[in-house]
Amino acid sequence: MQQTKMVSDILDFYAQTNTAFLHARGAQATRLLAGVLNGQLGEKILEFGFGTGSTTVHMAAAFPQTDFYGVDVSQRMFRKAQARLRFCGLEKRCRLFLVQPREKLPFEDRFFDKIFVESVLAMQPGEQLAFAVQEIARLLKPSGRLVMNETLWLETASQSDIDRFNNLCLEKFGVIQANGHYPYISDWIELLAKHGLRVDTWRSLDDPDTDKGLAPRGWAPRLSAIFTFFGRLKVRLWPQFRKIQAGYEREESVFYENRKYLTGMLISATRV
DSSP states (O other), X not given: OOOOTTXXXXXXXXXXXXXXXXXXXXXXXXXXXXXXXXXXXXOEEEEEOOTTSHHHHHHHHHOTTSEEEEEXXXXXXXXXXXXXXXXXXXXXXXXXXXXXXXXXXXXXXXXXXXXXXXXXXXXXXXXXXXXXXXXXXXXXXXXXXXXXEEEEEOTTSOHHHHHHHHHHHHHHHSSOSSOSSSOSHHHHHHHHHHTTEEEEEEEETTSOOOOOOOOOOSSHHHHHHHHHHXXXXXXXXXXXXXXXXXXXXXXXXXXXXXXXXXXXXXXXXXXX
């Protein structure tokens, strides 16, 4: 898609329009992740890539006695997440940091009890994913837990399929679909193990399940939904944003075929 000066890529568009739950299965996947994360009193928990802050609000509301931190490389996402947290009255409970790609994060070794990630790691190109996993392992305490909701390639996807769709996605949206260097769950298990993270459980979010996960409590999630609505209203009222959204929606038809090669995966690992 030909970009305008208003938007650099699809993630920038999402940031400017307050889009929430930017990952496979949306809010339902976040509820499932929260059920696995199970934040406890006094724990320090890091969100690796907070985006527009919708998951941050969900977790802070679900676990009101837990300290939350977040990192992201996007300045626009950082400002948007800060605004969402202020709107929801959670800015004092969630400390956000703007960081640089491939730089050591501003925390001491073994600082966090748990770390969670949603659709961030798999979108890192090439060996940048390995660097991110290395940092996560450095920051987790012994026996600390990593919980992820990531989009992975199924083993029915060949390397040529993966390269083709990633190149298309990069051309159309400015981001890759999912990491092609470590495409399958077996590759992720091996990569995590290399950095001292033992995968305990994994499951496809496409599998039928009666588990509804853990819903947040209180007013904050409702205020967050209103904040998201303001972004949708911006698209409706601003012709240039409507045009950009329509362009992205047309381009998405290119990717219908690749959905059969992908699955959202909920993964839990322990720092050994």
